[in-house]
Amino acid sequence: xxxxxxxxxxxxxxxxxxxxxxxxxxxxxxxxxxxxxxxxxxxxxxxxxxxxxxxxxxxxxxxxxxxxxxxxxxxxxxxxxxxxxxxxxxxxxxxxxxxxxxxxxxxxxxxxxxxxxxxxxxxxxxxxxxxxxxxxxxxxxxxxxxxxxxxxxxxxxxxxxxxxxxxxxxxxxxxxxxxxxxxxxxxxxxxxxxxxxxxxxxxxxxxxxxxxxxxxxxxxxxxxxxxxxxxxxxxxxxxxxxxxxxxxxxxxxxxxxxxxxxxxxxxxxxxxxxxxxxxxxxxxxxxxxxxxxxxxxxxxxxxxxxxxxxxxxxxxxxxxxxxxxxxxxxxxxxxxxxxxxxx
Amino acid sequence: xxxxxxxxxxxxxxxxxxxxxxxxxxxxxxxxxxxxxxxxxxxxxxxxxxxxxxxxxxxxxxxxxxxxxxxxxxxxxxxxxxxxxxxxxxxxxxxxxxxxxxxxxxxxxxxxxxxxxxxxxxxxxxxxxxxxxxxxxxxxxxxxxxxxxxxxxxxxxxxxx
Numbered sequence: 001x002x003x004x005x006x007x008x009x010x011x012x013x014x015x016x017x018x019x020x021x022x023x024x025x026x027x028x029x030x031x032x033x034x035x036x037x038x039x040x041x042x043x044x045x046x047x048x049x050x051x052x053x054x055x056x057x058x059x060x061x062x063x064x065x066x067x068x069x070x071x072x073x074x075x076x077x078x079x080x081x082x083x084x085x086x087x088x089x090x091x092x093x094x095x096x097x098x099x100x101x102x103x104x105x106x107x108x109x110x111x112x113x114x115x116x117x118x119x120x121x122x123x124x125x126x127x128x129x130x131x132x133x134x135x136x137x138x139x140x141x142x143x144x145x146x147x148x149x150x151x152x153x154x155x156x157x158x159x160x161x162x163x164x165x166x167x168x169x170x171x172x173x174x175x176x177x178x179x180x181x182x183x184x185x186x187x188x189x190x191x192x193x194x195x196x197x198x199x200x201x202x203x204x205x206x207x208x209x210x211x212x213x214x215x216x217x218x219x220x221x222x223x224x225x226x227x228x229x230x231x232x233x234x235x236x237x238x239x240x241x242x243x244x245x246x247x248x249x250x251x252x253x254x255x256x257x258x259x260x261x262x263x264x265x266x267x268x269x270x271x272x273x274x275x276x277x278x279x280x281x282x283x284x285x286x287x288x289x290x291x292x293x294x295x296x297x298x299x300x301x302x303x304x305x306x307x308x309x310x311x312x313x314x315x316x317x318x319x320x321x322x323x324x325x326x327x328x329x330x331x332x333x334x335x336x337x338x339x340x341x342x343x
Numbered sequence: 344x345x346x347x348x349x350x351x352x353x354x355x356x357x358x359x360x361x362x363x364x365x366x367x368x369x370x371x372x373x374x375x376x377x378x379x380x381x382x383x384x385x386x387x388x389x390x391x392x393x394x395x396x397x398x399x400x401x402x403x404x405x406x407x408x409x410x411x412x413x414x415x416x417x418x419x420x421x422x423x424x425x426x427x428x429x430x431x432x433x434x435x436x437x438x439x440x441x442x443x444x445x446x447x448x449x450x451x452x453x454x455x456x457x458x459x460x461x462x463x464x465x466x467x468x469x470x471x472x473x474x475x476x477x478x479x480x481x482x483x484x485x486x487x488x489x490x491x492x493x494x495x496x497x498x499x500x501x502x503x504x
Binding site for chain 1 (some may be wrong): 460461463464465466467468469470471472473474475476477478479480481482483484485486487488489490491494495497498499500501
């Protein structure tokens with residue numbers, strides 16, 4: 001066979017193998033594609049109610065922490081969490097009614113109010129799926145229920161999320177987050193789950209215990225606004241890029257206020273992963289106290305880890321900058337390096 | 344008290360005609376028998392005669408207005424714009440407090456903000472991160488609620504007392 005002929009056959013084989021693999025996967029799933037399984041998982045919160053007991057194992061610094069929580073969900077976006085263990089969080093109650101979150105701390109007899117953590121029900125699923133590479137890893141049972149195991153990797157960037165998706169309901173019964181730096185950084189799994197419909201509304205309404213103090217530590221500052229408008233809202237010279245390396249683009253920003261502290265929050269996404277950048281004048285702040293020190297960006301920076309989500313904080317030209325996102329530390333530093341020289 | 348002493352104290356009232364008939368009869372009987380009281384009575388009568396002959400004093404022209412001024416309630420005091428030293432000190436202290444308290448409070452707030460800064464940002468990050476459709480909400484709620492406790496100045500993993 002001539003060289004051009006061999007190259008043609010090789011190209012045919014390279015094209016045919018993924019197609020054959022996709023067909024096999026579809027057959028394995030009974031005619032359902034991996035994308036449809038993933039879409040099912042994304043819309044599951046809008047079509048099913050459930051309650052169960054979940055275990056969270058999260059990397060914090062150099063050690064793993066295990067947290068037990070009783071989780072209830074009412075479609076489309078209401079949530080009730082009662083933390084069971086460890087002792088420090090036992091009894092903590094979080095109720096999200098889709099517009100506000102109430103957190104009751106029994107140790108402090110305190111209710112902390114904040115914005116909802118409910119995802120938008122108007123999500124562009126197709127656009128999200130375009131940003132991920134989805135791979136079927138297998139099918140297995142989790143707590144006696146058949147699941148499909150998917151690997152979800154961002155097309156740009158590193159890291160991987162594995163989901164064990166209940167074939168009947170689309171709920172992720174088990175998840176794992178892996179990144180190249182920490183390996184398995186976080187894992188969650190239900191030890192039991194019950195599905196139902198029409199859970200009582202009262203479960204998802206906040207009830208302030210008698211005598212409890214209610215505090216709102218951060219002020220809700222309204223919807224995200226363009227960078228130019230955000231500059232008018234904060235009382236300092238705000239310089240921030242419209243885009244970051246890796247395909248992250250600025251969605252919008254909001255002022256963040258707590259007491260006298262006013263910071264700018266800039267929200268970026270690569271279509272799948274959220275990254276937040278906070279900027280505040282250093283003169284308004286004291287020295288950073290928490291986190292591990294890392295040498296980066298030509299000086300000292302600090303980092304805090306929660307599973308695969310990391311915070312990186314550094315200073316540049318009189319400003320303290322904080323990046324938070326589900327990225328490896330090296331990737332966060334790359335983003336930070338692209339921000340600081342522009343300042 | 345003897346009859347002599349009692350009549351002696353009633354001589355002035357006798358001259359002014361202020362005694363009851365019984366007292367009058369007793370005084371007349373005693374005067375007829377007591378030269379000392381009769382002599383005292385004549386002395387009193389002479390003095391009263393002299394007082395009646397004295398001219399009535401003329402009141403000064405400002406006596407009535409002055410008297411009225413003393414009887415009627417005092418008019419409200421006019422505001423004195425130049426404060427007394429104690430009042431001036433009190434006002435100065437109040438102004439100082441009004442200026443100093445916000446400054447000190449603001450400084451303390453900033454010190455507090457300095458220690459809670461990352462947690463404030465985590466609280467704002469989590470609602471934005473919930474846009475990730477594959478994110479675990481219980482996990483997000485855990486770091487969100489931990490940050491809320493830290494913002495209150497407490498360690499979220501401190502065991503209960």
